Amino acid sequence: MKNSIKIVFGLLLMTSIFACKDEAISSPALTNEVKLALNEAIQDEYKAMLFYQKTIDKFGQVTPYVNIVDAEVKHQQSLAKLFQNYGLEVPMSQWKDSEITTFSSVQASCANCYQAEIDNIALYDKYLSLDLPDDVRKVFENNRAASLNKHLPAFTNCK
Known part of the structure; x- marks a missing residue:
């Protein structure tokens, strides 16, 4: 038995x-519109991670950057998985280190990041209005929720 x-x-x-x-x-x-949305989303996550890492490199292991940089990696990984699931090549980051501005203080950096998170939420809002496959919608919703409910409050408390 x-x-x-x-x-x-x-x-x-x-x-x-x-x-x-x-x-x-x-x-x-995927439609070209959804492919474009995926590409813009992953590039936005790449940019955020590079900025957060440069801030850590400049100021040390400061919060909220040490926590949020790991979240950005997870956002990228969830988007990369979508590319792979649909047989698409995962794009490399288009961002160069020299293109990412750093600030003179953690507080100034946080104010910039607060706006960047608002922009990130708006980016996901724009793409959530599209006709998306369920798995793409779920990743977009999860990434948006993290920006709204975790990242934005962290930068509010920091600035």
């Missing part, structure tokens, strides 16, 4: 793996 259960469980596991594989392969193609 135990061997039968193991065999059935193994078959179910194999079936689910192949079903997931087939699902990824048969995912509908």
